[in-house]
Amino acid sequence: MSGTSLDGLDIAYCHIWRTGDRWDFEIKKTKGIPYNNGLKEQLRKSIYLSASELLAFDVKYGIWLGERVKDFIQSAGIEVDFIASHGHTSHHRPELGFTHQLGSGQYLANTAGYKVICDFRNKDISLGGQGAPLVPIGDSHFFHAYDFCLNLGGISNISFEHKGRRIAYDIGLANMVLNHITAKIGLPYDDGGQLAQKGRLLPKLLNDLNKLEYYQQPFPKSTGFEWFMEQVVPILDHYDNDPKDLLHTCIHHICEQIVVQVNLNRSQKEASMLVTGGGAMNGYLIRVLQEQLGTTGKLVIPPAEIIAFKEAVVFALMGVLKMVNETNVLSSVTGASKDSSSGIIYEPQ
16 A cells, blocks of 8 residues: 555555454554655656656556565565555546556566456446545444544545445545645654644634635545645645644644534534544644544544554455455445446466
């Protein structure tokens, strides 16, 4: 798994089994591989590549993924059934009928020497869906005990049950905007939110962010890097304030938008919310979110392994479901015309 926050590649070796009508899991081994600056910039700027350049990079990144996974398997001395790969999203335009995740499945399979299941989004888009979010299938099987599942990655997304159906969508900004600010002062991220905590609120910036049109759209909806660059960065560029103040204000904005969605969709006065993704390790963000939720919302921060590797585990589940031809993408989440068993299988050559 590689997410929009561009922190690196997450690899999880999982055991997944069925219990009744649900699936369960155990994480056996994990590894996080940070991107070096060169690869991080290539991935960040891949949206601007020409068609031929993008296809060439797709192959190059697929080989890179295969080498990393092969090293992981060999060094751990493990046996695997297959590799489920999300890849890295370079383009996500469901309104135009396409999405693209970098990391050629065939080259990954050839390099690693194992069967690969990937491209989990395009089938749903062909059925009129958003192709996102996909993690809610894992929430419904693995984390159904919580009223809400919140993921704080590059963007924030939420998942919950409503009248017997799983609903999920991208709320909006999260680590992507925070890391954009810290990158300008030479930092990959604001460790624990320490800089943001020292800042002060900029009411006009907060208002500008809260007025973003995306927040008024009904779900199902999803967003990504294009939206951030086209709609959010121009707002930030109007402000030359201290980065601490920008970080402080953006965290309050992120939390306000999350609380709006929780309050709109809670079915009971008190609600529990599982928080995962890199933002769960931002102590200041979590503190502000808990303060804004008040006593009626209980945040649950799981062990660090779940925080860091939840999405990788869910894509392993999606691979399993594809292999047994069961639903792994929910139309109630994406807005597609029907549920689907998505993904393309590549055998090593």
